[in-house]
Amino acid sequence: NYLLPKLTALLEKFSAPKQLGHIELVAADNGVAMLLRYTKNLAEIDRTLLLKFAEQEKLMLFLQSDEGIEQNYGDSPYYQFSDGIKLHFDIRDFIQVNRALNERMVNTALDWLELNQQDCVLDLFCGMGNFTLPLAKRVKNAVGIEGVFEMVQKAAQNAERNQI
Incomplete structure (x- = not known):
């Protein structure tokens, strides 16, 4: 929830906000993973804004176009059991939330x-x-x-x- 106001402020700076589809946030044990879906080519200035935001907020950033999903910043998300087992997952994998x-x-x-x-x-x-x-x-x-x-x-x- 702490990210939503910051994310809103970021998206207000986008050069072509109508090209954005949706955003998914996943709270993993090693941080928050964010998937941003866009419908047309993402402007370089918008991509730069996203990368800076991901770096500032220590997010794992994934961008999804019609061609697929690419990880642009951060590590692979995972959750960890108390016995030490780490389960790594991709941003679109089915996980127990x-x-x-x-x-x-x-x-x-x-x-x-x-x-x-x-x-x-x-x-x-x-x-x-x-x-x-x-x-x-x-x-x-x-x-x-x-x-x-x-x-x-x-x-x-x-x-x-x-x-x-």
């Missing part, structure tokens, strides 16, 4: 399952590894199944980053 509630949900499921190092677990629709990676730290073998190829790649990258 309430990180604290998500972690409680995962921990509750883990408690109910009463897993040990001899167990093998199958996680259907694993996404980027939200359940699979915390499971994998506690069991002999965890397999995540996912139908979206990009999310399979993201889960594999997250497993590698977390040395799982």
